[in-house]
Amino acid sequence: MNKPCIITLTTDFGLKDPYVGMMKGVILSISPEARIIDISHQVEAGTISHAAGLIQETCIFFPKGTIHIGVIDPGVGSDRRPILVRTKDHFFIGPDNGLFWPIIKSNEHADIIHLNKDEYFLPRVSLTFHGRDIFAPVAAHLSRGINPLKMGTIITDPVQLLLPVLQQHGDILSGQIIRVDNFGNMITNIRRKDLDKHMGADQMAVKVGNLIIENVHETYAETEEGELLALIGSSECLEIAVNLGRACDQLEVAPEELVGMKVEVEKKK
Amino acid sequence: MNKPCIITLTTDFGLKDPYVGMMKGVILSISPEARIIDISHQVEAGTISHAAGLIQETCIFFPKGTIHIGVIDPGVGSDRRPILVRTKDHFFIGPDNGLFWPIIKSNEHADIIHLNKDEYFLPRVSLTFHGRDIFAPVAAHLSRGINPLKMGTIITDPVQLLLPVLQQHGDILSGQIIRVDNFGNMITNIRRKDLDKHMGADQMAVKVGNLIIENVHETYAETEEGELLALIGSSECLEIAVNLGRACDQLEVAPEELVGMKVEVEKKK
Amino acid sequence: MNKPCIITLTTDFGLKDPYVGMMKGVILSISPEARIIDISHQVEAGTISHAAGLIQETCIFFPKGTIHIGVIDPGVGSDRRPILVRTKDHFFIGPDNGLFWPIIKSNEHADIIHLNKDEYFLPRVSLTFHGRDIFAPVAAHLSRGINPLKMGTIITDPVQLLLPVLQQHGDILSGQIIRVDNFGNMITNIRRKDLDKHMGADQMAVKVGNLIIENVHETYAETEEGELLALIGSSECLEIAVNLGRACDQLEVAPEELVGMKVEVEKKK
Numbered sequence: 075m076n077k078p079c080i081i082t083l084t085t086d087f088g089l090k091d092p093y094v095g096m097m098k099g100v101i102l103s104i105s106p107e108a109r110i111i112d113i114s115h116q117v118e119a120g121t122i123s124h125a126a127g128l129i130q131e132t133c134i135f136f137p138k139g140t141i142h143i144g145v146i147d148p149g150v151g152s153d154r155r156p157i158l159v160r161t162k163d164h165f166f167i168g169p170d171n172g173l174f175w176p177i178i179k180s181n182e183h184a185d186i187i188h189l190n191k192d193e194y195f196l197p198r199v200s201l202t203f204h205g206r207d208i209f210a211p212v213a214a215h216l217s218r219g220i221n222p223l224k225m226g227t228i229i230t231d232p233v234q235l236l237l238p239v240l241q242q243h244g245d246i247l248s249g250q251i252i253r254v255d256n257f258g259n260m261i262t263n264i265r266r267k268d269l270d271k272h273m274g275a276d277q278m279a280v281k282v283g284n285l286i287i288e289n290v291h292e293t294y295a296e297t298e299e300g301e302l303l304a305l306i307g308s309s310e311c312l313e314i315a316v317n318l319g320r321a322c323d324q325l326e327v328a329p330e331e332l333v334g335m336k337v338e339v340e341k342k343k
Numbered sequence: 344m345n346k347p348c349i350i351t352l353t354t355d356f357g358l359k360d361p362y363v364g365m366m367k368g369v370i371l372s373i374s375p376e377a378r379i380i381d382i383s384h385q386v387e388a389g390t391i392s393h394a395a396g397l398i399q400e401t402c403i404f405f406p407k408g409t410i411h412i413g414v415i416d417p418g419v420g421s422d423r424r425p426i427l428v429r430t431k432d433h434f435f436i437g438p439d440n441g442l443f444w445p446i447i448k449s450n451e452h453a454d455i456i457h458l459n460k461d462e463y464f465l466p467r468v469s470l471t472f473h474g475r476d477i478f479a480p481v482a483a484h485l486s487r488g489i490n491p492l493k494m495g496t497i498i499t500d501p502v503q504l505l506l507p508v509l510q511q512h513g514d515i516l517s518g519q520i521i522r523v524d525n526f527g528n529m530i531t532n533i534r535r536k537d538l539d540k541h542m543g544a545d546q547m548a549v550k551v552g553n554l555i556i557e558n559v560h561e562t563y564a565e566t567e568e569g570e571l572l573a574l575i576g577s578s579e580c581l582e583i584a585v586n587l588g589r590a591c592d593q594l595e596v597a598p599e600e601l602v603g604m605k606v607e608v609e610k611k612k
Numbered sequence: 613m614n615k616p617c618i619i620t621l622t623t624d625f626g627l628k629d630p631y632v633g634m635m636k637g638v639i640l641s642i643s644p645e646a647r648i649i650d651i652s653h654q655v656e657a658g659t660i661s662h663a664a665g666l667i668q669e670t671c672i673f674f675p676k677g678t679i680h681i682g683v684i685d686p687g688v689g690s691d692r693r694p695i696l697v698r699t700k701d702h703f704f705i706g707p708d709n710g711l712f713w714p715i716i717k718s719n720e721h722a723d724i725i726h727l728n729k730d731e732y733f734l735p736r737v738s739l740t741f742h743g744r745d746i747f748a749p750v751a752a753h754l755s756r757g758i759n760p761l762k763m764g765t766i767i768t769d770p771v772q773l774l775l776p777v778l779q780q781h782g783d784i785l786s787g788q789i790i791r792v793d794n795f796g797n798m799i800t801n802i803r804r805k806d807l808d809k810h811m812g813a814d815q816m817a818v819k820v821g822n823l824i825i826e827n828v829h830e831t832y833a834e835t836e837e838g839e840l841l842a843l844i845g846s847s848e849c850l851e852i853a854v855n856l857g858r859a860c861d862q863l864e865v866a867p868e869e870l871v872g873m874k875v876e877v878e879k880k881k
Contacts, residue, residue, distance in 0.1 A: 080640060082633065088525035089358075089627075092400040092578075095351065095382035099404030102349060102380070106406060110380070111640070111648070113633035119526055120587065131630040135637030135744070137644060148587055151562030201562035203577030206404070256626035257657050293689030293739035308741030309630075318658065318686055357794035358627075361669040361847075364620065364651035368673030371618060371649070375675060379649070388795055389856065417856055420831030470831035472846030475673070 079217035080109050080136060084129050085145040085205060086117040093203065097143075097210040100196065104214035113142075120148040122172050124333075126235055127252060130176045131309050133164055141213045144168035145205035156189040156208045157232065158222050165216060167209045172235030189226040238263055238334075245341040247272045249312070251282070254332050258320025262337045264312040269339065277342040280304040282314060282335060283325045289342075294318075312339070348486035349378050349405060353398050354414040354474065355386040362472065366412075366479040369465065373483035382411075389417040391441050393602075395504055396521060399445040400578050402433055410482045413437035414474035425458040425477045426501065427491050434485060436478045441504030458495040507532055507603075514610040516541045518581070520551070523601050527589025531606045533581040538608065546611040549573040551583060551604060552594045558611075563587075581608070617755035618647050618674060622667050623683040623743065624655040631741065635681075635748040638734065642752035651680075658686040660710050662871075664773055665790060668714045669847050671702055679751045682706035683743035694727040694746045695770065696760050703754060705747045710773030727764040776801055776872075783879040785810045787850070789820070792870050796858025800875045802850040807877065815880040818842040820852060820873060821863045827880075832856075850877070 081101060087093040094115050101108050113132050117125045125146040133142050140163075147169045159166040159174045161181040166174045170188070178184050189208060192199065194215045199207040216222060240263065241248045249264035260282070269278070269290070280287040287304045290312070297303045297317045302324060307313040314337070315321045322332055350370060356362040363384050370377050382401050386394045394415040402411050409432075416438045428435040428443045430450040435443045439457070447453050458477060461468065463484045468476040485491060509532065510517045518533035529551070538547070538559070549556040556573045563586045566572045571593060576582040583606070584590045591601055619639060625631040632653050639646050651670050655663045663684040671680055678701075685707045697704040697712045699719040704712045708726070716722050727746060730737065732753045737745040754760060778801065779786045787802035798820070807816070807828070818825040825842045828850070835841045835855045840862060845851040852875070853859045860870055 086525070089381075089383055090385045091522075091524045092382070092397050093524075095380070095397070095401040096404045098380050099401060099406075099409075102378075103404065103406045109640075111633070111636050112627075113630070114627055116628045128630050128633070132633040132637060135634045135641065137637075137641045140637075149564065152564035200577040201564075202574070206577065253629075255629045255631075256624070295687065295690035295739075305740070308738040308744065355794070358650075358652055359654045360791075360793045361651070361666050362793075364649070364666070364670040365673045367649050368670060368675075368678075371647075372673065372675045418833065421833035469846040470833075471843070475846065 079105070079107070080111055080140045081213050081217060082111045082113050082132070082136065082140060082142045083115070083145075084113040084117065084125055084142070085115045086119045086121070086125065087115045087145070087205075089115055093205065096206045100206055100210040101214045104211055105217045108214060108217045117146055120146060122146050123235060123237070124253065126173050126176050129166070129173070130180075133166075133177070136164065138163045141165045141167065141216055143205070143209050143213050144173045145209060146173055147171065147204060150204050151201040154233070155229070156204055156212075157229070158187040158189055158212065158216070158225060160185040160187070160222055165213075165222065167213050167216070169204065170233050172233045175232065175235035176237065178232055185222070186229050186232050187222055187226040188229045191225050194220070194225050240264060240268055242272055247339045249337050249339075251332055251335045251337060254322045254329070257315070258322040259307065259313050259315040260321055260332060261307060261309070261311055261313045264337065264339060266306045266310045266312075269306075269312065273339065273341055279340050279342055280312070280314065281338040281340065283327055285314070285324060287314065312337070348374070348376070349380055349409045350482050350486060351380045351382050351401070351405065351409060351411045352384070352414075353382040353386065353394055353411070354384045355388045355390070355394065356384045356414070356474075358384055362474065365475045369475055369479040370483045373480055374486045377483060377486045386415055389415060391415050392504060392506070393522065395442050395445050398435070398442070399449075402435075402446070405433065407432045410434045410436065410485055412474070412478050412482050413442045414478060415442055416440065416473060419473050420470040423502070424498070425473055425481075426498070427456040427458055427481065427485070427494060429454040429456070429491055434482075434491065436482050436485070438473065439502050441502045444501065444504035445506065447501055454491070455498050455501050456491055456495040457498045460494050463489070463494050509533060509537055511541055516608045518606050520601055520604045520606060523591045523598070526584070527591040528576065528582050528584040529590055529601060530576060530578070530580055530582045533606065533608060535575045535579045535581075538575075538581065542608065542610055548609050548611055549581070549583065550607040550609065552596055554583070554593060556583065581606070617643070617645070618649055618678045619751050619755060620649045620651050620670070620674065620678060620680045621653070621683075622651040622655065622663055622680070623653045624657045624659070624663070625653050625683070625743075627653055631743065634744045638744055638748040639752045642749055643755045646752060646755045655684055658684060660684050661773060661775070662791065664711050664714050667704070667711070668718075671704075671715070674702065676701045679703045679705065679754055681743070681747050681751050682711045683747060684711055685709065685742060688742050689739040692771070693767070694742055694750075695767070696725040696727055696750065696754070696763060698723040698725070698760055703751075703760065705751050705754070707742065708771050710771050713770065713773035714775065716770055723760070724767050724770050725760055725764040726767045729763050732758070732763050778802060778806055780810055785877045787875050789870055789873045789875060792860045792867070795853070796860040797845065797851050797853040798859055798870060799845060799847070799849055799851045802875065802877060804844045804848045804850075807844075807850065811877065811879055817878050817880055818850070818852065819876040819878065821865055823852070823862060825852065850875070
């Protein structure tokens with residue numbers, strides 16, 4: 075027996091509806107040994123960029139050969155293509171709507187396959203639930219060793235995702251909040267290596283909305299309880315946190331307006 | 344080694360309490376190879392009909408031999424019977440309170456077994472948590488190959504669930520909303536085959552509360568963003584949706600009053 | 613093939629962020645046969661005593677040899693130690709912040725190991741996410757048979773958790789609410805054996821806030837729908853419930869003030 079193959083799931087289905095259970099049933103019916111791992115089903119409905127980040131951040135921790143299904147699919151039923159992306163280490167299956175663009179962009183030799191061989195789909199494909207009818211069965215067949223090149227046609231024009239880019243103006247590097255986590259930490263798209271490159275060893279101050287933080291720490295423990303701080307978080311990105319508190323509550327901004335807010339890092343004179 | 348047996352769980356326990364973890368521990372203590380799949384633990388407390396629908400909709404996607412545990416059990420500790428239902432393809436284990444009535448009704452030759460052999464229960468059975476003390480161990484023993492007929496006595500009078508039925512008055516077919524999903528789609532009990540039978544190939548209009556929809560579409564993509572539409576969803580039932588929006592928010596009705604609301608389909612002249 | 617080893621997870625990470633998925637990926641990369649079971653990821657951020665109770669209540673239902681990871685870790689990055697606790701039946705891995713104190717206290721001969729051998733960690737250990745970088749890889753190595761004594765140094769001074777204790781004044785036994793569950797039941801720290809010892813066979817009345825309950829029942833079914841009752845719940849603790857209702861809504865107290873509220877049991881004359 076080979077090592078059982080791992081299939082991860084990232085969706086915006088929530089956990090109250092039958093949709094996730096149906097996908098698991100489809101996978102196990104085709105590939106009884108597959109091991110299904112939930113990444114999250116609580117992506118906010120239709121937020122492709124959030125899910126793209128989740129998949130990109132988590133996939134690197136999984137073993138070679140893992141299959142990652144992503145179903146954030148507001149265009150289901152239109153002519154958007156179902157795709158499979160094969161990188162050196164992993165497989166990604168889902169809609170061609172930008173969800174896997176960060177993966178494709180950071181894996182130069184990725185193969186992108188338009189899934190158009192319906193013998194690997196469920197016998198009846200609905201127009202509203204390709205997660206169950208296309209992506210789950212394709213992943214299950216793949217986990218059993220079917221060559222992905224048999225499942226469709228290579229394409230070279232995947233849909234791109236407009237990702238926020240950093241901007242440098244003099245001594246100021248600007249990025250934005252890309253995620254607010256369960257602890258109220260605000261994670262930005264400014265990575266440690268961006269700071270190293272643009273700021274060097276200089277002291278920095280961080281500004282977001284009405285908040286100014288006078289330097290970047292290594293750990294919560296360097297600060298007092300309740301103190302606002304900026305630090306490089308576990309995904310190597312700058313984040314704004316409160317030691318034993320919720321940083322996001324300190325911005326005078328509605329929760330739904332946090333993602334996308336500008337964050338500035340400035341060299342201290 | 345046989346294929347490891349799948350046991351699915353559907354409960355109203357939520358994910359904060361120890362109850363689901365306890366059930367999983369009990370199952371794995373008896374049947375270490377069992378594979379446990381969560382369908383949902385977020386059924387609203389005590390809503391048997393909702394859970395009955397979830398189980399009925401998902402079970403058909405699982406492999407032959409799958410064991411489905413359902414614990415929506417407001418009558419635990421009373422004299423309501425614990426039962427096991429065996430259909431041609433699956434097993435269902437839970438309280439005799441109507442939870443499996445849709446399964447029994449649609450499987451003419453189902454065996455219904457009153458679980459009354461306590462050698463298959465935990466040594467101490469509490470009066471408040473049969474999910475852990477009866478249903479989980481019975482499922483685990485079953486997954487190891489114990490004959491279900493040894494676990495109890497066949498009965499023929501299971502508790503029935505009063506399911507809403509469709510009504511036809513002239514050119515109008517009436518059903519109701521049975522579920523509002525994570526996307527705000529309102530799923531009805533009017534199936535595609537009901538429409539085929541009652542409406543034939545005629546054009547239809549759909550009415551619910553203050554909303555009127557002038558025809559039934561095949562897919563979201565046929566409509567504009569934000570447009571209200573009626574379509575046959577992925578479970579072959581009529582549903583009312585908004586393309587990239589939340590249909591349930593368009594009804595002038597409190598969320599808790601949506602389930603059970605009348606939906607009318609009318610032949611267009 | 614040995615029985616695959618079970619690793620349970622209890623965290624305060626929620627289900628929207630990549631953190632749980634990352635831990636699962638790390639575990640499966642090191643120990644592909646490990647079986648990961650979620651206990652809960654919805655512990656309220658930083659509430660060590662709640663998680664300690666969850667782990668203690670659930671672990672006893674899991675098979676011998678199960679590994680339990682707990683990550684409620686507000687002191688991550690400080691000098692709080694990462695530990696492994698080995699009891700006769702189980703392993704526990706997480707921060708030395710009191711999380712496993714109830715386990716240690718009730719297992720006289722438990723070994724407590726300060727995890728200080730970084731060859732069992734991820735190659736780069738962040739200062740903010742030891743769940744992924746230390747606890748997950750240690751659990752995975754342990755599940756593959758590494759001797760825990762090789763992973764660190766025995767210690768005898770684990771951080772203790774201040775647990776609420778019962779008090780007896782004359783005919784009154786006082787405890788407190790330790791958890792409010794998904795059904796609105798209020799679970800106390802007064803166990804059946806405490807009642808047996810302090811109250812004997814006498815009739816009892818239960819008081820909490822503005823509520824008085826005139827006796828202790830065995831089951832919901834002994835009461836009317838909507839009736840407030842006290843009973844010994846499935847974890848052998850006294851709980852206050854409403855038959856088919858939510859007991860916690862009957863106290864004139866904000867939800868966040870329920871845990872810790874005094875509960876008195878009084879012998880009836």
